[in-house]
Amino acid sequence: MATITLYANKINSLPEIIRTAKSSVSSYKEELAQLITGALNVNSDVCSLEETISSLRSSTDTQEDKIDTLEDIADDVEDYADEVVEIDDDAAEAISTSKEDFYDTYEYLRPECEQEEKSWWESFCDGVASVGEWCKEHWKAIVTVVIVIVAVAIIVATGGTAIGPMAALLAMAKGALIGAIVGGISGGVISKLTGGSFLQGLEEGAFGGAISGIIAGGLGHVFSAAGSVDLSLGKTMLIGGIGDSGATMITDLGDIIIKGDRMSVGEFIFDAVFSFGVGSISAGITNKLADRWPLKIEGINKGRGSWRHVWRTQMRRSLNNNTRVSLKTILKGLGAEVIDGVWDYGFEFPKGAIGNVKDWFGLFPDTDDDDD
Template identity: 50%
Template structure:
């Protein structure tokens, strides 16, 4: 560090101090002069002050000489300071350049007090990079644990807890019961995914022992059972092309009591329709075809398809025994497979005098249940127009969803790792 940087304040005070001394000398000289003038006015007959006056005159001359010398000293000091500052600046520049050259070659020796904010930031990044390099295994395992938990939680939230409904209904379980089971498993999956992720991350960085090790085992098994089941349901849906939007629509319908009642009543009809062995690609839905809709729909079905009414007649179920057509309609859809076609007449949506809506069962039941039925590969909706029948929006075609399948597969494998590697 340069001299001027260290002592500039003290050195720069020297001219000021000299000026103070000059002022003091000047004042002293003035007072001596005043005293000399005063003594000269005293009558020599009273007191002879010639010697005193001579002494004061000499003192006054001496002070004048001192003032002149102080002025010379001040000028010389100022010249000296200018020279010192110039030399010091040159020396400081040379020293700083040498210092910079030295730190460029031996940066690791540079103290923090000499570093800029940018250099400290870069050092921090370098230290962080070294730390990551030393702990890369823990970081990777932690990331995998967190990602696995997030996938499970997101899957449950996105599907409204209903991802297992298609799989369970395919196994013959009532759709209403399947919704309850799936919801319970979904809530448990979220809880175990979050808790097991926390304890597993802690164990990665600070191995658990005793009670906490046992708790970790319990949580990991719970995560494997509940979260794994939900992941399997999501994988099943992705493979069958059932989307989260279709499951959410089904979940919104479950808020209607009449929809839940229709699901409950559908189970007995499913048993009957299953025994009747419905043909693949043979189901046909219809609505709004007028008062003679049964005959019109039968004509549209031809020999390759079968309506609900035709199936009931073949299975020996009397239409007069049906008090709520929503239940057998839902059962008919759940037991359908392959490509389904729906013929929607121009009267669909009309409100009758009794308050019922034409096509209500298709709009509020069949169209919602069909997308979450894994056996159905697609739904084509045909609208009645003045010139005949035309394909309308609202149908769907199954497309295998690769990304959800892989994500949930990885999440399930992570759950297995957590159980068998701790």
């Protein structure tokens, strides 16, 4: 459009150039007339006066024809320039209309440099839409943050100890908090090692760990009769399988409902069954490893005065005397539980890598590409 305008401007200057040429021809014609007058006084012995005058008159007639032709050309060029300018204006209006129609349909493609053309309300709506898109894409991170905040609030409010229904809620809160931390770290590291984004792996791992921790914490509390009975190997494997399978199903359902991802029923079932198998097997292996080689660190989860001993002592006093457990003791107690379950949490790394088997073997190609 800018090229057309420049072209039109150049055309507009042509009539002036042509009229300048016409002026030059007119001057030349006048000089010829003066030359004719002078030639009449020339002696016939010097040259043929008749031939000279005839030649000069012929040249004068030619210059008059040129003047008329140049005037006609100047008029034609002016008409052409007016037509070009009119076409340029119509084209600019059509292009502007088409551009706005396009951006009305595909607003997200509007360049940032054109944001100034929008009203404040349009800019506000675009900002809200952008926030909505981000929330939809990172819904797992948002849910994980909410779960962690609620879990910390429950642990702090109860002092890390409770009876009755609150005891089950407390166990789920502990599982969620530890699961989010361990799952996030392992997920981020695995994603980075396999060529992905650490932050994306952190988001996925933290969410899966939090959900798995909630399920495993609640089932563990129920199956162990509030911690008064040691879990058998079978129950441990069942809890591990249900926890991982439940986390996978909730993740897939969330991606389908919130993000709009496409997933076949076969893929959904495969994810759930595979996660159950990996979770139950890993729980069984880590249970045996913990029994065989328990990790005991003096001052943390071993001996009097350790973090675990102080935490459990204050928990009993809290139940008997209705006192509060200090936040520092709660955090140390959670740290001792992490050391107790180091085999479980350490196995999150190989378990997370095994979870990529679907991608390794291309069992379920991305069906979204079919629509392209």
